[in-house]
Amino acid sequence: MFKLHGIYAPIATPFAGGEIAYDKLGKNLDFWLGSDLEGIVVMGSNGEFVLLSSGEKEELMKFVCARAKGKKPVIAGTGAESTTETIRLNAKAAEAGADAVLVVTPNYYKGSMTEPVLARFYTEVADQSPLPVILYNMPRNTGINISAKLALELARHPKIIGIKDSGGNIVQIADMIRNAPEGFCVFAGSASFLYASLALGATGGTLALANVFPNECSRVQSLFEAGKLGEARDLQMALIDSNNAVTARWGIPGLKVAMEMIGLYGGDPRPPLVPLKEADREDLRKVLAKTGFLPKAS
């Protein structure tokens, strides 16, 4: 069965003229599929999944899975507000050839998303999922936290194989890891706390920054696993500012500009997201350049 391990990039969705730019995406995929990454996440938060129509989601999964086939595993973000739509997208992800699905918490009706309601949601989704299910905890965007208690309760479901925790509460991450049943893996949801998570027993991460620095992000984990802790830690430290720049500070617009700085296609995000301002682009370049990881020519 599919097992969560290593570094995944939650890939950006490129647009041109308002539509998904598949030719550009193909070239970007060539880069990521040829990198040290373990795999690809399509339609994660950084993939602007909430800005895609149902039809676009199906088409996008098909395209990415076809390109990645035989090269790297693909995890598809299929979480939706409605249980039915999530289940439907899971079936489509399986048809497309994805290896697992990543399911964010429904979040508009926050007040009603109690732990029992979330437990029921994930159980119904997992019961009907043809693919392994990964919980997706993203409190910054959803306003909801999947507690260690809830995650561990759901971890007993045979289809639920892990959690991507983007909350960054290191005690919660430790709680999940130490009480996880065999086979349930915890993934760091951001490059900023990757090393600390690995130190506690996380098996990898899904990192926005891995769109831009896939090999460097992967090296944090390979150094850690080789016992080269000092080097791993130093590399982690070197990545924090860049990570902050393409997440909290400038978000998806920043991520897309950063991708252009390494030679990928970035393009504009879908509205209401707005392209980065010129001055911010310059600041972003400086932050990235400080790492020394940008290609020479850029």
Added chain:
Amino acid sequence: MFKLHGIYAPIATPFAGGEIAYDKLGKNLDFWLGSDLEGIVVMGSNGEFVLLSSGEKEELMKFVCARAKGKKPVIAGTGAESTTETIRLNAKAAEAGADAVLVVTPNYYKGSMTEPVLARFYTEVADQSPLPVILYNMPRNTGINISAKLALELARHPKIIGIKDSGGNIVQIADMIRNAPEGFCVFAGSASFLYASLALGATGGTLALANVFPNECSRVQSLFEAGKLGEARDLQMALIDSNNAVTARWGIPGLKVAMEMIGLYGGDPRPPLVPLKEADREDLRKVLAKTGFLPKAS
């Protein structure tokens, strides 16, 4: 031009067998359209709009507008995460015959929804809207607040005619009212602060509780406007517990059960929302009964 005034019910969407139950909805509409309500809001938060597909939204608007035609105005909730989808739904609302659109803040990318970004979103939406646009501030669900400053900036747009403020910050509501340009109206978004909002100059409200007690909610405003402040205030006080029961405490599942208690069709909400438990139904009945407003037979 359409002007925001009076009490609107943000109607619940009835489901049967997982699908929209149009026959039941028709009967519910007969009740609301024959009540003292000023109008109807379709696909508000209480209408489970985030759980409907794009196709269902179009169909639902058509059905409700056709039934309401010549009887009461209809406001359609068309806000979506994507600007394009919001604009598309606004066009469909106009085709269906709605009188105005209610547009919630995009909210998944909270960190990116700064005031300038929200200003741009609403401006683009209003520029292309065939119908008057009402801002929808719903911080409890979205994690985002439309500040008085932002609302007043947008109030200068000729198509933006008001705001439904469900946040309940009475100072913010006062700020909007006292600085609003001619023709921009402020609507209370909950029965719990309707009277206080009217006292400050709000022109009405869109109230979940108006699904259940449309005449009583409307009477708060008519008493207020007739200068019978003591009676208006007493009625307001009598509605607070019921309002809390069908909003914060039991949410949409509670609202649907409350509707059944006055003889309407409620039915189950769409998953992940779960039906009310038996014990909670009893508690809810007691809360509603205490008002003395339930029909005798129930």
Added chain:
Amino acid sequence: MFKLHGIYAPIATPFAGGEIAYDKLGKNLDFWLGSDLEGIVVMGSNGEFVLLSSGEKEELMKFVCARAKGKKPVIAGTGAESTTETIRLNAKAAEAGADAVLVVTPNYYKGSMTEPVLARFYTEVADQSPLPVILYNMPRNTGINISAKLALELARHPKIIGIKDSGGNIVQIADMIRNAPEGFCVFAGSASFLYASLALGATGGTLALANVFPNECSRVQSLFEAGKLGEARDLQMALIDSNNAVTARWGIPGLKVAMEMIGLYGGDPRPPLVPLKEADREDLRKVLAKTGFLPKAS
């Protein structure tokens, strides 16, 4: 027995050379005691009570009560983190001649300040208080909210006569008012929601802004009680910006500068609070001047 009614000023504590400037305070008191205010609150949040030593608190209460004697009632802020210290200060307030005490929630150990713990705290304090006790809800400073449920439970204690609610949650204020036992009064804790609170049945308020505009603040209530609602509402609206300036925006340093603008002694706050910058003073003057309530010469 003492009854909460009308507008109180929570007076600023003037310092000169780091010490309480009693001569300046005396002159300020002449102004407030000669105004339309109902009474005075000494050692409220605006009185920098947490920056005073126990000895200073005793001395300050004595001074203010002696000056106010026979003129206006004095409420003394005696809340401290420790129950024992609160009880001790209540005894001193009685000795000094205060009419009632205002007791803020202990707040450093937020996680331990559950409703039962707060209920026990206030009950112990009230049991041993020689003076009527007023609950003080100040979530912005304490991070703790006294819920309507807790307030109403405590309202049954014969010594507990009311609450000053500075939280501004108008639904909570309505909840307290409609369920309050005879004799338990609700006071607005800020000029920004005074009118809305009065409309719901509050009996007055303790308002930072009343240090600066005592007569105007008092007139909101007298107009309201005379049934001149439009005028009361307009005056309320005119006070919002000034209130914001001397509370949320510039805090105590702003309040002290505003006092200087009407001819009182303001002086510097105690460190760590810092005096207002020159540019902010100018902005503050403009905000206050816009009301038209500043004395002509200033």
Added chain:
Amino acid sequence: MFKLHGIYAPIATPFAGGEIAYDKLGKNLDFWLGSDLEGIVVMGSNGEFVLLSSGEKEELMKFVCARAKGKKPVIAGTGAESTTETIRLNAKAAEAGADAVLVVTPNYYKGSMTEPVLARFYTEVADQSPLPVILYNMPRNTGINISAKLALELARHPKIIGIKDSGGNIVQIADMIRNAPEGFCVFAGSASFLYASLALGATGGTLALANVFPNECSRVQSLFEAGKLGEARDLQMALIDSNNAVTARWGIPGLKVAMEMIGLYGGDPRPPLVPLKEADREDLRKVLAKTGFLPKAS
């Protein structure tokens, strides 16, 4: 100069009959001073410092420093709302023979505690402090966060030698560590994230749990420094539940009961804190017993 390294216990203050029980404290100190702990913190949050009078604080520092002299270093918690009082207590700490002072952020006037105001506070305090100053970041109690940016700005002050960060934001901790100037140390403020902090370069911690399990807490660090990472991590994991029990879950009352379970004197906390209920004591014993670290006889 004094350097922050190793595990410190922020010792509980024992009371009997409402007064500090110095005889009990003496015996408790014998235990801690004979343990593997690096040192002692007197009047930290767990020492109920906000419930002590100024006089008690001076006396308590003297007593603890006299007992610890020649055995282990003592850090004194001297933070107060007022700058002047903090400076005064720092002088008293030096007289008493403390090695450093721990200064929490003033926090009642949260809205005024901007970064420049906090910077000025700490600079004034450090300028006049005869002892090295340690910043104390305790957002759970204060509602205020000392950002990495502010900490690093203050780290340039020659008297400011480190920070105890109890917030547990591991990215913030990483940020401080990687940019800290030579000699500025970062201390974990809770046993729950000690290992993760050490992995990133923290030099130790001040841990409530070290009152109860001083040797086990110290062993996490000694194992880590000896390169026995697996053992250190396992021990960390074993301590999480106990730590949660004596911090977030049952707070100081729980800590005092836990102390009794290892043969120390606990006693009741000062009101408004309330003693643990009997049922909670049993639950706490189970949590602690699960570690296997309780003494056999208990």
